Amino acid sequence: xxxxxxxxxxxxxxxxxxxxxxxxxxxxxxxxxxxxxxxxxxxxxxxxxxxxxxxxxxxxxxxxxxxxxxxxxxxxxxxxxxxxxxxxxxxxxxxxxxxxxxxxxxxxxxxxxxxxxxxxxxxxxxxxxxxxxxxxxxxxxxxxxxxxxxxxxxxxxxxxxxxxxxxxxxxx
Amino acid sequence: xxxxxxxxxxxxxxxxxxxxxxxxxxxxxxxxxxxxxxxxxxxxxxxxxxxxxxxxxxxxxxxxxxxxxxxxxxxxxxxxxxxxxxxxxxxxxxxxxxxxxxxxxxxxxxxxxxxxxxxxxxxxxxxxxxxxxxxxxxxxxxxxxxxxxxxxxxxxxxxxxxxxxxxxxxxxxxxx
Numbered sequence: 001x002x003x004x005x006x007x008x009x010x011x012x013x014x015x016x017x018x019x020x021x022x023x024x025x026x027x028x029x030x031x032x033x034x035x036x037x038x039x040x041x042x043x044x045x046x047x048x049x050x051x052x053x054x055x056x057x058x059x060x061x062x063x064x065x066x067x068x069x070x071x072x073x074x075x076x077x078x079x080x081x082x083x084x085x086x087x088x089x090x091x092x093x094x095x096x097x098x099x100x101x102x103x104x105x106x107x108x109x110x111x112x113x114x115x116x117x118x119x120x121x122x123x124x125x126x127x128x129x130x131x132x133x134x135x136x137x138x139x140x141x142x143x144x145x146x147x148x149x150x151x152x153x154x155x156x157x158x159x160x161x162x163x164x165x166x167x168x169x170x171x172x
Numbered sequence: 173x174x175x176x177x178x179x180x181x182x183x184x185x186x187x188x189x190x191x192x193x194x195x196x197x198x199x200x201x202x203x204x205x206x207x208x209x210x211x212x213x214x215x216x217x218x219x220x221x222x223x224x225x226x227x228x229x230x231x232x233x234x235x236x237x238x239x240x241x242x243x244x245x246x247x248x249x250x251x252x253x254x255x256x257x258x259x260x261x262x263x264x265x266x267x268x269x270x271x272x273x274x275x276x277x278x279x280x281x282x283x284x285x286x287x288x289x290x291x292x293x294x295x296x297x298x299x300x301x302x303x304x305x306x307x308x309x310x311x312x313x314x315x316x317x318x319x320x321x322x323x324x325x326x327x328x329x330x331x332x333x334x335x336x337x338x339x340x341x342x343x344x345x346x347x348x
Contacts (some may be wrong), residue, residue: 092335092336092337092338094332094333094334094335096190096191096330096332096333097191098191120337120338120339121338122338122339122341124283124284124341124343126283126284126343127189127282127283129189129190129191129281129283131284131332131341133332133335133337133338133340133341134338135337135338160191161191161196161333163329163333163334167336167337168271168289168336
């Protein structure tokens, strides 16, 4: 059984998910994880599919479902053994400030340079206010105080507000 | 209910929006009897009353970096204990327990809402404007949440600094 990533992106309309997943089901593909949202009104969906069907056959099943001028479909093979585990402690970074080019690049570089791995990210722009919320896993070997200080220093340099804090643990 | 001392007529002030720097700076304690503080208390109430859906307003939201906020959650469907419409000066959270996640919005962040974990049982010590009388507010549910949101403002935080995670922020759908 192979693992494929299927990415569908483009002009939104009702039925894109039904079209894509019907085609995948017809080829025996089982959806493992998926994520779909609208970004500035554009449809964006990523699926991880376990299937015995070859990548080219999956592509052939998907393509006729979509007008190529409106929606792009990308199918790629995934290395089944490469999934990164959730190592370390969970943190949340929230950043807000006046919109400017490079906020996400600068702030995520700070995390990367300290070995923090981002596991989820949302950015939003509305009315001149730029907003970033990232969840990250920080390995126990990372100097947490140095990372927090680096986040604070980069935010001050950019003139944005940043909060770096331990994520709330789920109480079950 | 909190019985407020008589206040002068309030003026409706413009509400500032993030990323206005005054919203990210801690506010300073003030003298509750100072006529400027008394006028600010009246202005906060006047501004809150004319703002649809507004349940509270911190002084720095109208550009004044003093530890004063107004609140009125009386008609809010998620409120249980309510203390009516009031303004407090120099508030300090004495106890906060039983955290729960809930949705928040803010006039200073009008385009988003977010899920924030807050205590649902709260004790607040504060002073009343004019007299400076010390009061203790014990409350729960939505009034507790709103008070923590306002005290956060006075400490230089807006709710988007506290959202629970990357999927806890939403484009605002309703304005009431």
